[in-house]
Amino acid sequence: MNLTKERLKSDFKKKLMNLYAESIPDSSKLHQYLALGALVKEYASEKWMDTNIQYNKRHVKQVYYFSMEFLIGRLLGSNLLNLGITSLCKDALKDLGIDLHEIEEVENDAGLGNGGLGRLAACFLDSMASIGIPGHGCGIRYDYGLFEQRIVDGYQVEIPDNWLKNGNVWEVKKEDKAIVVKFGGKVIPTFENNRLSFNYQDYEAVLAIPYDTPIIGYKNNTVNTLRLWSAETIDKDFDLESFSRGDYTKAVEHKYSVQSISQVLYPDDTRVDGKILRLKQQYFFVSAGIQSIIRRYKKGNLPMSRFDEFIAIHINDTHPSIAVAELMRLLLDEEGMSWDEAWKITTNTIAYTNHTIMNEALEKWPIEMFKKLLPRTFMIIEEIDKRFCNEVNEKYNDLQKVHDMAIISNGNIKMAYLAIVGSHSVNGVARLHTEILKNRELSNFYDFYPDKFNNKTNGITHRRWLIKSNPKLSNLITETIGNDWIHNPNKLIDILPYSKNPVFQKKIYDIKQNNKMDFAKHVKDHYGIVIDPNSIFDVQVKRLHAYKRQVLNIFGILDLYYRLKDNPNLEITPRTYFFGAKAAPGYYLAKQTIKLINTVAAKINNDSSINNKIKILFLENYSVSLAEKIIPCADVSEQISTTTKEASGTGNMKFMMNGAITIATLDGANVEMKDAVGNDNIVIFGMEKDEVMSLEKNKTYHSSDYYNSDSRLKRIIDNLVNGSLNVPPSEFADIHKYLIANNDEYFVLKDFDSYVQAQNRIDKLYKDRATWMQMSISNIAHSGIFSSDNTIEQYSKDIWKTKKVDINI
Numbered sequence: 001m002n003l004t005k006e007r008l009k010s011d012f013k014k015k016l017m018n019l020y021a022e023s024i025p026d027s028s029k030l031h032q033y034l035a036l037g038a039l040v041k042e043y044a045s046e047k048w049m050d051t052n053i054q055y056n057k058r059h060v061k062q063v064y065y066f067s068m069e070f071l072i073g074r075l076l077g078s079n080l081l082n083l084g085i086t087s088l089c090k091d092a093l094k095d096l097g098i099d100l101h102e103i104e105e106v107e108n109d110a111g112l113g114n115g116g117l118g119r120l121a122a123c124f125l126d127s128m129a130s131i132g133i134p135g136h137g138c139g140i141r142y143d144y145g146l147f148e149q150r151i152v153d154g155y156q157v158e159i160p161d162n163w164l165k166n167g168n169v170w171e172v173k174k175e176d177k178a179i180v181v182k183f184g185g186k187v188i189p190t191f192e193n194n195r196l197s198f199n200y201q202d203y204e205a206v207l208a209i210p211y212d213t214p215i216i217g218y219k220n221n222t223v224n225t226l227r228l229w230s231a232e233t234i235d236k237d238f239d240l241e242s243f244s245r246g247d248y249t250k251a252v253e254h255k256y257s258v259q260s261i262s263q264v265l266y267p268d269d270t271r272v273d274g275k276i277l278r279l280k281q282q283y284f285f286v287s288a289g290i291q292s293i294i295r296r297y298k299k300g301n302l303p304m305s306r307f308d309e310f311i312a313i314h315i316n317d318t319h320p321s322i323a324v325a326e327l328m329r330l331l332l333d334e335e336g337m338s339w340d341e342a343w344k345i346t347t348n349t350i351a352y353t354n355h356t357i358m359n360e361a362l363e364k365w366p367i368e369m370f371k372k373l374l375p376r377t378f379m380i381i382e383e384i385d386k387r388f389c390n391e392v393n394e395k396y397n398d399l400q401k402v403h404d405m406a407i408i409s410n411g412n413i414k415m416a417y418l419a420i421v422g423s424h425s426v427n428g429v430a431r432l433h434t435e436i437l438k439n440r441e442l443s444n445f446y447d448f449y450p451d452k453f454n455n456k457t458n459g460i461t462h463r464r465w466l467i468k469s470n471p472k473l474s475n476l477i478t479e480t481i482g483n484d485w486i487h488n489p490n491k492l493i494d495i496l497p498y499s500k501n502p503v504f505q506k507k508i509y510d511i512k513q514n515n516k517m518d519f520a521k522h523v524k525d526h527y528g529i530v531i532d533p534n535s536i537f538d539v540q541v542k543r544l545h546a547y548k549r550q551v552l553n554i555f556g557i558l559d560l561y562y563r564l565k566d567n568p569n570l571e572i573t574p575r576t577y578f579f580g581a582k583a584a585p586g587y588y589l590a591k592q593t594i595k596l597i598n599t600v601a602a603k604i605n606n607d608s609s610i611n612n613k614i615k616i617l618f619l620e621n622y623s624v625s626l627a628e629k630i631i632p633c634a635d636v637s638e639q640i641s642t643t644t645k646e647a648s649g650t651g652n653m654k655f656m657m658n659g660a661i662t663i664a665t666l667d668g669a670n671v672e673m674k675d676a677v678g679n680d681n682i683v684i685f686g687m688e689k690d691e692v693m694s695l696e697k698n699k700t701y702h703s704s705d706y707y708n709s710d711s712r713l714k715r716i717i718d719n720l721v722n723g724s725l726n727v728p729p730s731e732f733a734d735i736h737k738y739l740i741a742n743n744d745e746y747f748v749l750k751d752f753d754s755y756v757q758a759q760n761r762i763d764k765l766y767k768d769r770a771t772w773m774q775m776s777i778s779n780i781a782h783s784g785i786f787s788s789d790n791t792i793e794q795y796s797k798d799i800w801k802t803k804k805v806d807i808n809i
């Protein structure tokens with residue numbers, strides 16, 4: 001396609017006319033966005049078609065990334081970028097009197113995920129397409145994404161995220177590719193043609209409709225597919241049987257109960273909700289996804305016995321782990337394979353990523369619930385478990401061990417165990433996390449299957465998180481070292497020799513200041529709040545969770561505040577602390593923490609006696625598009641989880657790539673960031689893993705010791721509940737109780753002193769601009785290894801065995 005500015009202008013005007021019969025002056029920004037989106041999709045569709053044709057014709061191995069969540073954000077900007085037409089489009093629209101940036105802001109985020117896990121899936125899709133790997137996403141097309149957060153009187157209020165209300169320009173509905181998914185009923189084993197077969201009776205059949213979204217690779221003609229499934233009733237509008245009985249209401253109820261399967265994303269991050277609807281969602285998209293993969297595979301006229309040579313299925317956490325049983329079911333019952341052959345193909349096809357070691361996040365389903373909803377799948381899991389337990393017993397001759405490792409035990413099905421047994425690869429998401437899996441959480445399984453375990457440290461796409469979100473920085477890098485780094489992000493290291501160059505330092509500094517001023521303007525325009533771009537921008541944005549320790553950050557701020565009250569002459573660089581965090585709607589302590597942040601903000605922001613040296617801003621509705629705005633203007637990145645609790649983190653990498661200095665515990669991928677950038681270019685504090693594990697194991701931590709012996713902590717904690725924060729003393733009684741009476745599960749008090757010292761180091765470092773800028777540049781230079789392009793190269797080579805494909809146009 002030879003797109004020119006003039007052609008784009010005329011295409012755009014035509015599109016606006018064809019869709020809405022409008023000229024530019026009569027059209028709204030919404031219509032302009034929808035017309036531009038439709039046009040961009042058209043520009044990608046030939047490549048999309050060709051990519052599919054060439055994958056099929058060349059019989060290349062394809063990988064399907066199964067995930068309950070894809071936290072995509074907006075697509076217009078990244079699609080323009082990957083098609084290589086951002087400036088062309090910007091200039092064309094400018095000629096027409098339209099600001100591209102304003103049009104981009106009209107797009108609703110596709111917020112089909114909670115946080116890091118869902119965003120990882122989105123980064124992986126971008127990387128697979130951009131490095132030419134035949135890899136697709138499979139998930140659920142939720143009618144409502146993660147709730148929209150409003151702050152009312154300091155409290156979080158959740159609003160449904162009706163992201164599809166203006167339609168979705170990127171998706172294509174493929175009603176002709178619908179799949180039937182069956183729930184409930186009875187399984188009738190019958191002996192036919194010399195083998196046992198399983199017929200289903202009285203089941204409920206649900207139609208899964210795929211909606212495909214193109215995933216455009218970076219300037220390489222590759223367009224992969226994200227296929228999201230939506231649930232509909234088979235008889236479209238009415239259950240005819242009920243209808244003919246005159247039971248109109250029941251028929252309509254049934255329709256809504258089916259549609260509810262793909263209606264809403266569960267808003268819990270890291271804690272599982274054992275609701276039957278969630279199990280239905282999992283089986284729904286896994287069954288539809290695998291059935292459609294098999295259907296396409298068979299069109300290629302290859303035998304099912306070679307399925308695993310051409311298909312890899314990756315499961316993102318245990319949510320899709322039912323894939324193990326579903327693939328078995330289809331190979332046994334539909335394809336007529338023997339157990340052994342089906343098992344070999346299944347385990348060779350499936351690979352599993354573990355995302356957390358936190359107990360409350362380990363998925364398990366009660367047998368009774370599972371059996372009722374998925375009777376045949378349950379039978380298969382029982383058989384897998386039986387055979388696995390036999391193997392374990394043969395190897396160890398130890399019944400306790402068999403019990404500990406059984407997939408089904410104590411009335412539950414343990415989905416992580418099913419995923420491990422039924423796949424050929426189990427990976428953690430950062431070096432430390434994988435070590436903990438191998439040596440502690442899953443040590444039994446590591447001993448049994450040493451070769452399955454491996455590490456794949458998470459990554460982020462540098463296209464969205466640097467090129468798109470920080471164009472000024474990206475342009476300076478290209479001016480300085482050329483553009484090789486765009487295709488090979490490891491080449492970012494080439495800016496390292498400039499880290500001590502005063503001219504380059506000044507340029508980097510100016511870009512950060514510019515980004516900060518832009519954001520300050522955004523905050524002023526949208527919230528009417530004035531912030532000082534000359535203050536240090538200190539940012540903690542991520543889901544709200546006790547282990548992420550937003551409370552430690554607030555305690556650090558309160559300590560500084562009281563020091564300023566005691567000594568108004570204290571010399572510090574003014575700081576603006578930004579928080580952004582959604583709490584799961586049912587997570588009481590997390591919601592109280594939001595109220596605490598806003599309460600402290602109100603108190604400090606309105607205290608003129610400290611001369612504006614501290615400001616606190618809670619950014620409402622943290623999301624991908626907000627992340628893209630705030631991260632490029634951060635000076636300090638807060639990555640302060642209790643060591644061993646954050647499996648990897650990916651926010652940490654986004655900040656590093658944008659030149660922020662990280663204040664961090666040696667947790668998750670922070671460890672690898674420190675190794676890359678060196679001790680002098682990151683500010684580390686807090687307990688290390690051995691100390692945390694030993695305190696946990698020996699139960700030797702007593703938070704009250706710290707409360708009693710540290711007068712700073714005593715003051716902060718007493719003030720939570722004595723009315724001095726201008727709220728009733730009862731408001732934060734539960735946070736108080738959590739920290740003192742319940743012994744502070746995540747060691748906030750223990751790490752407090754070390755954190756305060758680390759923050760003092762930050763203040764001192766920032767005063768020395770040359771040192772600070774040298775640190776900042778070193779971080780950018782070393783961030784390339786955290787591009788998800790590298791992560792995906794490793795998945796492809798070590799796990800999927802997929803080859804890159806050049807798409808010829």
Ligand SMILES: *Cc1c(COP(=O)(O)O)cnc(C)c1O
Nearest residue numbers: 115116542623624627649650651
């Ligand atoms: C990157 C990202 C996350 C993950 O952040 P962590 O700091 O790694 O927890 C969560 N939400 C959004 C919107 C993100 O972009």
